[in-house]
Every structure is written in C-alpha cells, then in structure tokens.
Amino acid sequence: MSVINQMLKDLEQRSPESNGLAVQPANTNLPHSPIKIVGITAFLMLIICFASFYVWQLITENKVLRAGQKTSELNSAQQSSQVKVAQNVSHAQSVSENIPAPVYAKINTNKVVTAKLKQAVEFAPATVLRQSKNHAVKITEPQVPPKQIKKNNISRVTPTKKAQVISDDHKHSGSVTSHSHDITSTEKVKATANRMSVSRRQLSADELAKQKLVLAEKALAANQISKAEKLLEDAIIIKPGDSQTRKKLAALWFGRQAYQDAVNLLSQGISLNSKDSGLREMKARIYLKQGLFTAALDSLKPLAQLKNEQYQIMLANTAQQAEQNEVAVQAYEVLIAMQPDKGRWYLGLAVLYDKNSQFYLATVAYKKALTKNDLSVSSEQFVEQRLQAIGQ
Secondary structure, X not given: OHHHHHHHHHHHHHHHHHHHHHHHHHHHHOOOOHHHHHHHHHHHHHHHHXXXXXXXXXXXXXXXXXXXXXXXXXXXXXXXXXXXXXXXXXXXXXXXXXXXXXXXXXXXXXXXXXOOOOOOOOOOOEEEEEEOOOOEEXXXXXXXXXXXXXXXXXXXXXXXOOOOOOOOOOOOOOOHHHOOOOOOOOOOOOOOOOOOOOOOOOOOHHHHHHHHHHHHHHHHHOOOHHHHHHHHHHHHHHOOOOHHHHHHHHHHHHHOXXXXXXXXXXXXXXXXXXXXXXXXXXXXXHHHHOOOHHHHHHHHHHHOOOOOHHHHHHHHHHHHHOOOHHHHHHHHHHHHHHOOOOHHHHHHHHHHHHHOOOHHHHHHHHHHHHHOOOOOHHHHHHHHHXXXXXXX
C-alpha cells in the first residue's frame, strides 16, 4: 500500500508540470514582437517617401522641359519679328529717300550749337553730312518706323523727318575736332506707336436682311433656285413686313407651280399690311392662273376704291370673268373719276351696260367715248355699230 501511495503522489506531482509544459507552446505562438512591427512600418514609410520623391522629381523635370520649349518658341518668334521689322525699316528708308522733306536751318555764329533730337521708339540711324567752307559736321538722323502695311498691298509710308541742316560761313584756324557746333532743332520728332484694333459688331436687322437679299440675287444669277429661296425665307423671317422680298419668293414658288405655298405667303403679308395692293394683285394672278375667278375677285375687292389705274383695270377684268358686272361697273367709274378725258373707260363702261341690257346707259357711255377722240379706228367702228343696233 505504501508503494501504491508513493506512485500516486509521484503522478500527482508530474501532472501539473505536464499541464504547464502543454500550455507554454500555445502561449508563445500568439503574441508578436513590437520591434518587428515598428521595423516593418518604418521600412514601408521609407519606400513610400522615396517613391513620392521620385514622382515629384519627374513632374518637376517635365515642367522645366515644357518651359524651355516655350521660351525657345518665343525667342524664335521674336527673332522672326525683328527680321520683319528690319526689312520694313530698310524698305521705308529706300522710299523716304525719294520723298522730299522740308529742311529748316538756323545760323548761330556766336554760340556753340547743341543737337537735341528726341526719339520715343527704336530707330535706325542714318547720317546727314553737312559741309561748310573749311570743315564738315556729321549729324545723326533718327528715323521714325513706317506705318504697318495693310493687307490690300497698298502701303502708306510716312516719310522720316529730316534733321535740320545748318549753314555756317565762318572759318576756323584750328582743327575740326577742336571746335564744336550746337545744333538747335526747330522741331521735335514725335513718334507714336501705330495700333490696329479689330472689333466685332453685330449687324442690325436691316443690314442682315440686306445681306441675305444680296446673296439671294447672286444665287439667282448662278441659277441656284433652292438656295435663293432659302435666303429669301431667312430675309422674310428677319423682316416680315418687307413686301418686295415676299413677292420675290412668291414669284419663285409660282414659277415651280407651288401655288398654295405662294398664296399662303402672300396672305401672311396681307394680314400684316392689308393696304398693300401689290400683294393682292399677285395673289389674284395666282388664283386666275388656277381658274379661281371668285377667289381672285375676293382678294381684290377690299381695295375697290383704290386710286390706282392698274389695280382698277385688273379688278374690272376679274369681276367680268367672275360674272359680277356691278363690281366691274364700279371699277370703271373709279377710272373715269381718275382720268375723265380717256374714252376707253367710257367704252368699257358702255360694254358692261350693253351686256346688262341697260341700253340707255350704254348709249350715253358710247357717245361720251366718241367725244374723247382717243379711240382706235376699230373701236370707233364698233361703237357706231352698237349705237345703230341699240337705236333700231
């Protein structure tokens, strides 16, 4: 029994040690070393910093290269412009040599003459040699740059102002370098920079419509009918009250037998200006072309009292075709009131009365027509025949 108890005690002592040994490996695997974490983090931060610095350096170099390219382009453009300016200056010098310029002189033999010439812009030096009896004085002459040459190849070059030439009659015993002259200029050279400004101005409605009409005329001359129609439509949209443009477009549509479109266009114009006789006449002609006599007469009747010979003649003829003789009689009465010395109006009125079997009125009108002495021979014969027939 003692042996067994001893073994049990040994087992009890060994079991806690084995349990502790079993737990230790599990605990050692769980925690991580903080030093490793800090090291890895620092390494990653360094990599990110190096990468950012490299990208920033690439961007900076790219900007520097672009700036260098721009400066080189500007330098080349400036060089080319300087070459052009030099060419223009040389051309101006060659032109100015052939142009006479006024010369002013001032003599001063007692005082030293000093030259004062002011120039506000860059200039090309030229020399004017003044010769006296015993010496020669060289004067530097500034030249004003010429004006810009316009695009129409007509250059207007302003001649450079000549320096004043000084005449001197006194002599010097010494050398030329030991004596100086003070040249006083009577006129200061003023150079102003030439400026050309380009501004855009919006066209007014009248100007835009006129431009459309000019283009339409050119299109018609080139036999481009559809283009002309489109331009005329645009002009009418801009200026709806332009009856002449409306009639031109209606005539084009009438020419290609678009009768209804032409009638609608003219009706719109009449609604805007009901007293426009030209639109009514054209509308009536379109109806007459289609054989619509009543519609043609209806378009003319609102201006039945208009004092216009052509309009009243058309009204009288249209009324006869529409078999409305009363309207035709009124038209001839208006014509007689306008031109009482014309026998043809009395003749037309007499024929209407004759058709309506109003023989007394027809006889009076026939006789008045003969008294005017302006009928043709055939018309006079017709009147005499009708008077004889009515008298019987």
